[in-house]
Amino acid sequence: MEIDKKHIIRKVWVNACRFLLGGVFVFSGFVKAIDPFGTFYKLQDYLSAFGLSGWFPPSLVFLGAILLAALEFCVGVYLFLGIRKTWSVWMALLLMAVMTPLTLYLAIADPVSDCGCFGDAWILTNWETFGKNVVLLIASLSVFYWRKDIIRFITRKIEWVFSMYTILFVFALSVYCQHNLPIIDFRPYKVGVNIKQAMEIPEGAKPSVYDTRFILEKDGVKKEFSLEDYPDNTWTFVEARTVLKEKGYEPPIHDFSMLSVETGEDITEKVLTDEGYTFLLVAHRIEQADDSNIDLINEIYDYSVEHGYGFYALTSSTEEDILQWRDRTGAEYPFCQTDDIALKTMIRSNPGMFLLKNGTILHKWSDGNLPDEYALYDSLDKIPVGQEEFVSLWHTMGKVLLWFIVPLCLVLAVDILVIKRREKRIGHVKTDGELVERKK
Template sequence: MTLTEFSLIVGVIAIGMTYLMKKKSTHLLMSFLQNFLGVFFIVSGFVKAVDPLGTAYKMEEYFENFYYTFDESPMKAIAPIFTDMAEYAVIISVGMIIFEIILGVMLILGYKPKLTAWLFFLIMVIYTALTGFTYLNGYVPEGVNFFEFSKWGDFAESQMKVTDCGCFGDFIKISAFDTFMKNVVILFPALFFLFKSKWMHQLFSSKTRSIIVGASTLIFLVFSWSNYIWDIPVVDFRPFKVGVNIREQAKAEADAEAAVEIISYICTNKKTGEVVEIPYKQYLKEYKSYPREEWTFEQNKTEPSIPHTKISDFLIQDMDGEDFTDSILNDPGYAFMIVSKGLKKDISVEMMTVQDTTFIQDTIVQPDGSQAIVTKVGAIEPVEVEKEIYHFPEGFVKPFKEKIVPLAQAAKKAGVKTYMIIGMEDPEVAKSFAKEIGADFPIYMADNILLKTIVRSNPGTVLMHDGKILGKWHHRKLPMFDEIKAKLIR
């Protein structure tokens, strides 16, 4: 679904709502805008409430970008704030999601018009500034700080630090420019609400409106919690949903990318700024007229028939860096894939005594007159050295010991494999963790962002069969092996 299609659907719903409450309305345009933006905010908030961790991960990207932007500017003093905010990204995510949904409810109800108008205006100012910053980063070349305006260059999407605002979670993907313009447009009704709040319709009594707002807050707060604390998202909008064959989808995406054609070249003169778009076949004949010393080039291509997703980035390697992706995706049997985006750990340093051996090399003359170099032990002495000791929190280890390892042991008896994939980590940490939980299954590594996308649980469990995802579970909801076998393993 596109933003335009979504807006049209919301518009039709808002027209119907406005018609039904026309007797309550003193100003039809105001009522329509209340209903339209109310529904808009409720839906955009709801699809994020389905997956609050996804919004938290997006916020972490923003906070990281803000940190480096301000840390390299005269406003360096405020940079650490964003590091602190990143630590509470999940709490901020849930708070923002609930606020957005409840603001939509307040608009439709006409709850405390002046307060609602001010809150709506303030949130739109923040959203517009945020998405404007995201889009304008496309004009900031590599190595240039955002606040060095005189060094900005031509727009390039590759220069953007955050390419998707996450306004609709994974439900709808919107370009940075479209998101920014959407917010600019919504600023106009926000101002209308601010200056004409007395025109807002109000449904029900004041007490009833307060009860609805309070109840909605509680309901959606619990709903958000349920989608990451107690279980994985109730609706999966991500590419790694149950039923998807990763191997086949990755091949389809690769084939679609290979079929992309170059339509034209957009040539920009470095001195004059002149921009010329030349059809591809014509460019092949005239490229000598546009030397690279004088021109920059951008290819204008057709869109792939199947969009690129994180499935194309599904790359798994062992502790030695050897690629195991094909082995995993081409396995015709059943296998449990345990996913952990990061092993939670503390590190302490202990002194330990090791025997340090000193060797001596000497040259001796052989009986035949030739010379030979011999090595012998000079001395063996005890030496104190530092060794890192890894400690894994009990709360993190518990689901492995109580649920995942027993599942793997039961699966092994039934001939079903188990392997674990963790975020990029020191192999020694992985070995220490495997020993801690008593795991006898192999541990591989992959990109952290990929693992966050596969399952919203740390740890999470995925049942695979011949490259296809058959099931996904939060560690709190992981069934016993016999139950999984009865339902999914044939």
């Protein structure tokens, strides 16, 4: 009796750990899959922190970002369903055995402020991440040691359908979000946000102190300047970066600014308080931007000029790179310097485009989904493009569940109604046959 109680307790514990691991891995893999560029940027941060940024080409790092998301998502789904048990428990233990000491180092040395485990969906401090990983390591050890007690929900004959569909789904999701934009936007620059309001600090709150520094070059000499002592246009812009000097209340958006390349003037307030429409072309590194749709971008600029709308290109590239872009594409729109990290946060496309009205984000487009002449057939106040895009978390999640859960539920129904019944019937036939043989 005592042995049975221990077995039940062990079985409950193992399956509770299995569901915990499965849920965390599914969530972690999903938020990485819908934002492959965000995962790519975080991996680059890791490589830079460890001095390895020059070892791997960006294309290989981006592939690693997609593979990591797929690995975590598949491990989570397999653990949750109790399929591919040997592979999934080994991979869960291996991931936690690597990540736990790594996050301990991050917590102590703090080379990267956020581990990026859950993308922008749930930001943890390095010590919180280490604590979370200790719990998951204990769970993975329990699941690995007592993996025979994991309850299987899918028969072996049909588990290959679930495993293959899971792989295809997560890769298709990553490719879709890479070509378009993340289907769920967890960043502060989402549709419907008023940028100016998101930069404000509540009354009485102590603000964080940031220092924006500009690296400029003249006669082969590079020098660092602040906004207060920004020099004349005889200096050539090289780089801009925002540094946290003193931690305080941090508004959702804290590093957005627009510094005109032509005049050196800060036009942030002017743009964000403009009651009309403003197009923002965002290219964090203009020399790396895709120029395959440049004709469409120029057409949108011409459309904005024709109707009296604002149009600015935001980049962190040098004036030389901007000049080369203009020569290559025939761009006539004005450029502004903006912090590189802010631009990467704004949109996961290089280039991408925003439509603002009075500082509120109405639309976001990736380079492959820019509005054409068929969408911009009249002034913005008279067409759908000029209205705020409808974005619903529940609507999006419903679509995801429709594409992932419903097909698997259909397969599960076949598994339960056909395969398991057939196995039971075969089992009964074998049992009856054995009884007949014994009687003989």
